[in-house]
Amino acid sequence: MKKNFYIFTNGILKRKDNTICFEPFINQETQKPSKLLEQTDLTNIPEEEFLIDNDEIEDEKENQNAKTRKFIPVESIDSIYCFGEHRFNTKFLNFLSQSQIPLHIFNYYGFYTGTFYPRETQVSGKLLIAQVQHFLDEEKRLTIAKEFIRGSLFNMIKNLQYYNNRQKDLSYFIDYLTNALKKVDEVKSVEELMGIEGSARKNYYESWHLIINQPIDFQKREKQPPSNPVNALISFGNSLLYTTVLGEIYRNQLNPTISYLHTPGERRFSLSLDIAEVFKPLIVDRIIFALLNKNIIKQDDFEFHLNSCLLNENGRKIFVKEYDEKLSTTIKHRKLNRSISYQTLIRYECYKLIKHLLDAEEYQSFKIWW
Amino acid sequence: MKITGTHINYYFHCKRHLWFFAHHILMEHTSELVAIGKFISESTYERKQHELHFVEEDFEFVLDFFDKNTNTIHEIKKTNKMEELHIWQLKFYIYRLKELGFHNVKGIIDYPKLKRLIKVELTEKDEEKLNEVIKEIHLLVNQKKPPKVIRKSYCRKCSYFELCYV
Ligand code: SF4
Numbered sequence: 001m002k003k004n005f006y007i008f009t010n011g012i013l014k015r016k017d018n019t020i021c022f023e024p025f026i027n028q029e030t031q032k033p034s035k036l037l038e039q040t041d042l043t044n045i046p047e048e049e050f051l052i053d054n055d056e057i058e059d060e061k062e063n064q065n066a067k068t069r070k071f072i073p074v075e076s077i078d079s080i081y082c083f084g085e086h087r088f089n090t091k092f093l094n095f096l097s098q099s100q101i102p103l104h105i106f107n108y109y110g111f112y113t114g115t116f117y118p119r120e121t122q123v124s125g126k127l128l129i130a131q132v133q134h135f136l137d138e139e140k141r142l143t144i145a146k147e148f149i150r151g152s153l154f155n156m157i158k159n160l161q162y163y164n165n166r167q168k169d170l171s172y173f174i175d176y177l178t179n180a181l182k183k184v185d186e187v188k189s190v191e192e193l194m195g196i197e198g199s200a201r202k203n204y205y206e207s208w209h210l211i212i213n214q215p216i217d218f219q220k221r222e223k224q225p226p227s228n229p230v231n232a233l234i235s236f237g238n239s240l241l242y243t244t245v246l247g248e249i250y251r252n253q254l255n256p257t258i259s260y261l262h263t264p265g266e267r268r269f270s271l272s273l274d275i276a277e278v279f280k281p282l283i284v285d286r287i288i289f290a291l292l293n294k295n296i297i298k299q300d301d302f303e304f305h306l307n308s309c310l311l312n313e314n315g316r317k318i319f320v321k322e323y324d325e326k327l328s329t330t331i332k333h334r335k336l337n338r339s340i341s342y343q344t345l346i347r348y349e350c351y352k353l354i355k356h357l358l359d360a361e362e363y364q365s366f367k368i369w370w
Numbered sequence: 371m372k373i374t375g376t377h378i379n380y381y382f383h384c385k386r387h388l389w390f391f392a393h394h395i396l397m398e399h400t401s402e403l404v405a406i407g408k409f410i411s412e413s414t415y416e417r418k419q420h421e422l423h424f425v426e427e428d429f430e431f432v433l434d435f436f437d438k439n440t441n442t443i444h445e446i447k448k449t450n451k452m453e454e455l456h457i458w459q460l461k462f463y464i465y466r467l468k469e470l471g472f473h474n475v476k477g478i479i480d481y482p483k484l485k486r487l488i489k490v491e492l493t494e495k496d497e498e499k500l501n502e503v504i505k506e507i508h509l510l511v512n513q514k515k516p517p518k519v520i521r522k523s524y525c526r527k528c529s530y531f532e533l534c535y536v
Contacts, residue, residue, distance in 0.1 A: 122394055122396050123394065124393055124394040124395050124396075125393075125394070126393040126394070126395070127393070127394075127395060253394070253395065253396070333536075335535055335536060336531075336532065336535055336536060347532075348532065348536045351532060351533045351536050352536060354395065354533065355533070358395075358515060358516055359514065359515045360515055360516045
């Protein structure tokens with residue numbers, strides 16, 4: 001199984017023969033890696049997976065870093081996430097491209113900056129044409145867009161039902177969303193669909209103050225900038241999910257810029273935004289409920305500014321750890337009779353979409369079945 | 371489209387597989403089996419540089435090892451589970467070579483792990499059949515939709531398994 005590597009420590013990423021090597025910056029006075037490293041090292045990488053290189057020291061500066069150098073075999077990497085200050089060169093990027101590893105970058109505040117999206121090695125003209133045709137034909141576009149929304153609403157309802165069983169009356173919200181789900185069938189345009197989705201989502205978020213036990217201020221969803229801790233969690237979680245979906249799209253020959261629910265090219269790779277809708281309730285929202293209700297994340301894991309609130313570095317680490325565990329959670333797939341991870345569920349969403357586009361089988365979005 | 375030995379192979383194996391392959395719908399997660407297959411063929415004839423690459427207008431094929439003295443094509447395969455496919459692939463090569471003016475070419479399939487050799491020759495009937503197959507491949511690939519899932523037990527080992535069954 002390939003893994004995602006999340007790097008919070010500041011340092012240099014480079015190619016070393018056929019592996020990727022990470023060298024933390026060393027603080028000259030304390031002889032310790034610079035301050036960020038003192039908190040946690042590379043999240044999610046057990047120590048034994050590293051090899052320490054003793055030879056091939058190129059110059060004096062490298063010599064100082066050699067002790068803390070980490071080697072990551074490329075075959076084990078799914079994607080790399082940079083959360084710190086990192087330096088790398090074109091040789092490194094070429095190597096990533098050759099190894100087909102996407103690199104996702106987040107800035108100092110934890111905002112998603114962008115992805116180094118390696119060149120596609122295999123392109124299917126047939127599939128690209130099908131993708132475009134399904135966009136240009138309004139009816140076909142709407143069919144796919146509706147199915148994304150159905151999945152999204154269905155999975156939101158599942159979340160509410162889960163908490164409704166636990167002495168919280170969420171029936172008002174469940175009814176509202178169920179009603180919205182029914183309305184989807186009748187919708188005549190993508191704009192109308194977005195309208196239904198928008199008000200359903202607003203309602204869904206309103207229910208959160210009943211679900212979340214921590215006395216945390218959350219009234220409504222605000223994106224730019226997030227105005228309170230819950231908004232900060234949603235923003236951060238959604239951007240992680242976006243990158244995961246993007247990675248799966250990359251490996252599946254779908255063109256990430258042609259989308260059906262979101263307007264193509266509106267911002268980012270919009271197909272990734274489309275597919276992410278289906279998985280937000282299962283992945284992002286459930287992480288947020290767990291983090292807050294189990295008091296894993298607390299008030300001091302956030303930074304408050306004049307009119308915005310963000311996760312601080314520690315908060316981001318907590319979230320990323322939880323996120324990675326969530327992605328590797330497994331579930332028995334009924335059709336395939338195999339145990340698969342949540343991340344694989346996302347990959348399968350790409351497969352189903354491919355089959356729909358090729359007219360092989362109608363797309364049925366992922367709906368939580370357990 | 372140039373027809374290769376792989377097309378012939380997939381034609382006999384699964385027409386849906388052929389369609390995906392021909393339209394470059396490829397699965398990144400290639401199965402272990404393919405990797406081992408490659409390794410065996412690499413190691414057995416590693417130092418013999420007899421690989422021949424033929425590019426024609428409608429065909430393209432690579433012979434791992436062609437012995438000019440005995441006029442024999444050698445193919446190395448891992449297991450004989452797909453023996454029929456291997457035989458047809460080889461017949462296809464002999465058929466192409468014949469068209470290109472190499473007569474009386476024979477073939478040998480070598481299963482080093484099983485210490486087993488199979489001799490292959492091209493009959494007139496085979497030639498007719500291959501002509502048909504090539505026509506059908508073109509028709510199949512031009513179909514708008516992929517052919518149906520075949521639901522065979524070996525689907526589980528196919529690199530398209532998840533795509534087909536999910
Ligand atoms: S999984 Fe089965 S049906 Fe699908 S391509 Fe492979 S062999 Fe054919």
